[in-house]
Amino acid sequence: MPAPIRLRELIRTIRTARTQAEEREMIQKECAAIRSSFREEDNTYRCRNVAKLLYMHMLGYPAHFGQLECLKLIASQKFTDKRIGYLGAMLLLDERQDVHLLMTNCIKNDLNHSTQYVQGLALCTLGCMGSSEMCRDLAGEVEKLLKTSNSYLRKKAALCAVHVIRKVPELMEMFLPATKNLLSEKNHGVLHTSVVLLTEMCERSPDMLAHFRKLVPQLVRILKNLIMSGYSPEHDVSGISDPFLQVRILRLLRILGKNDDDSSEAMNDILAQVATNTETSKNVGNAILYETVLTIMDIKSESGLRVLAINILGRFLLNNDKNIRYVALTSLLKTVQTDHNAVQRHRSTIVDCLKDLDVSIKRRAMELSFALVNGNNIRGMMKELLYFLDSCDPEFKADCASGVFLAAEKYAPSKRWHIDTIMRVLTTAGSYVRDDSVPNLIQLITNSVEMHAYTVQRLYKALLDDISQQPLVQVASWCIGEYGDLLVSGQCEEEEPIQVTEDEVLDVLEGLLVSNLSTPVTRGYSLTAIMKLSTRFSSVNRIKKVVSIYGSSIDVELQQRAVEYNALFKKYDHMRSALLERMPIMEKTASNGPTEIVQTNGETDPSVVETKHPPPVTQSTNQATDLLDLLGGNDMVPVIQTSVPTKPASAGGELLDLLGDLSLSGGPAPTPAPSVPTSQPPFLLDGLSSQPLFNDIAAAGIPPMTAYNKNGLKIDFTFERANPNPNIAVITINASNSTEADMTDFVFQAAVPKTFQLQLLSPSSNVVPALNQGTVTQVIRVLNPQKQQLRMRIKLTYTHRASSIQDLAEVNNFPPQSWQ
């Protein structure tokens, strides 16, 4: 068999491949050759083959069949073989597979080999990927090598010990005796690795930490020598002697000096020395200064030293090198809590960093800026932060917005400023604001009583501009609902009042209801707002109309609200004004920040009603309480308690009585005939008047169906069961129009066989917009007491492209579940 090709040649060949497929082919061919070579147990070329396999593995191809070969190489006598074998083990084997345990014996032998380079290979492999089992077996050998006089091996053994301790912490004690004179070494390699070992032990065990505190003077001495000694070519980096060792010593000192006065005192001088003498023109020097600053801040250093440290960080902030600025901002963030005043001095530089191009720096600067905001600098800082909010990347906006709200809440110099700031955030970053901000903001606005007119005016103007940002729209519609009367009466003191009519306001709110940009939650807000205006505006009829239309909305939430509001108009009109009264000031019990704002009850509206507490008797008549829940705000702040000490006015008293009446009567329909347009016998009304409506929705699992699809007009039926009466099927039709012209004057009619009864509620509109831009919905209720197969004949009339169209169709494909 010819000798397998050399490694370099293979690499060269593979690199000539022009496509991925070509490369794959070459690799497969070579893998096949290697596999057969392995099968033949060819010792001579095993090393070469494994090396080639490692190359192909790096390219991303599978190489697991080489694992055992690596083990054979490790077991070989030749250094060349071992070198590649150990490399292969580190690349191909991992501790999850049992195969790796086969290495243990080889490593043990090699740890005792006569050639130090072989021993080195073994130590390296064990220290990189040794599993806990291997570490347990071989810890003794490592410990032995830790005590050898051969510095080449000693330094490796130290790092290997670090790995053993990380894998099997219980073995830490075993290495303790060997650490005794580690620091008296002259060899920098051993010193460095010893410091790493000591650091690891101190971090893991408070006992070790206490034990090693006595090394502080020795460490200080070593550090001093490094700084003071002249030029040492071997360890010099840009004029600094062994910066790696310096940094590690400083880190160990940090751990030893933390919470310990004596140790901290012993290192004060050297820290000051390093801080002042280190050359800062290159990265190396700054690396050492950085570590020094971290140490100074963590130990119990004297205040002069701390100020020195912060000033170093301040200088870092002005450095041209981005990395240094980043590191400075990170450290300042850590120290801002403890040394607040010192960091404040650098505030302007920090704020400048907000404009940096680098994302990491911007984020750090933003966090730090928020930490530095206080009562004195709030106006200036907020200006900068709002400017930042305008121009920053979307990933920052949510955090920045939340930060602004928090800061504004804590330090707002005036109510007006506060509201303006909130407005600014909502209009610039409205879509990024967190969901819980909406209830918090609403509460804030409610509690700023004297600003109500100003707030609602500004929010209204913002809505006119842009309705796409949901949090803004939600807050605005809530406010308009509450304070719409102030808006229309033009009472604003803070700024020029605008002239707004009731109809214009209702236009805007209705616009929100139909807009595609509004989420279901937003629609809920606007419908409720419209309803509330019925007690504040005079155009009640218009409101009644809107509310009744939405009684057949396909959005169940909207439908429920609309129907209940409708009932409020029809049956409980005397309660309406009481229910829809102004909100009282809310006491904030759940705070979203470190401070809690407790508002005392200022002036309230005269007849505040205790509508928040549902009547103690909760019966089957949930309708009234549903209303209360809605107005009490299931989308409001989590805890609302009225802190109203005033007695409920007489209206409230009546309310409670009425609720008492309602709850007592319970059961099916109260006797006054409901005014829902129908001439059907009573049993159909059961579902309407006294029971919660339509709460058993498509969860019943009846699949929807297409009833009609012709000439671009498609009518889908979706089904629900009306809860109290299983003989009633509630069908919602959705008419959509895929042609390019609208279908106007659309009328849907239906007829059913004699054994059924049909009720058709009013449609959402009579225009089916073109190109499926919207649908007309309408609700049909079918009573099917005999459980016969449902059939329906439908008649459609509409105007399309200036011609009047009429069509009749039979609908027979009702799913069985709809009538069984």
Next chain:
Amino acid sequence: MQFMLLFSRQGKLRLQKWYVPLSDKEKKKITRELVQTVLARKPKMCSFLEWRDLKIVYKRYASLYFCCATEGQDNELITLEIIHRYVELLDKYFGSVCELDIIFNFEKAYFILDEFLLGGEAQETSKKNVLKAIEQADLLQENEMGLFYALLAAVSTLN
């Protein structure tokens, strides 16, 4: 240090050293995502980025990116120095090192790394000592190979 990756501007991996145990699949995933993230960075940005719960320190030398993943307490600036030291070692060893050297002699790049770092920490802070150790090990290897080829020659002449 948890791992070090070397990759080209096109995202091809040239060296991968892992100091934490992970499955092959996880390593591939991390490599792919991290390479993408680093390559997307603009030239003027700083050398540090937060990725998952790690601090990534990277630096580009000619056509190669050197990328290290460090943990909480590690000093980022000194990690940059570690990267630089490794490049210097490669440079001294290969004589004005370029990406091709590392492609064709990847195993040597690993050997040098393993004489400089062990378990993610520096084991030798003197450039001279690292290079000396590599030199000696290479010599050992050469002597063995010399013997091997002499033997091969002897055997073939016998046949």
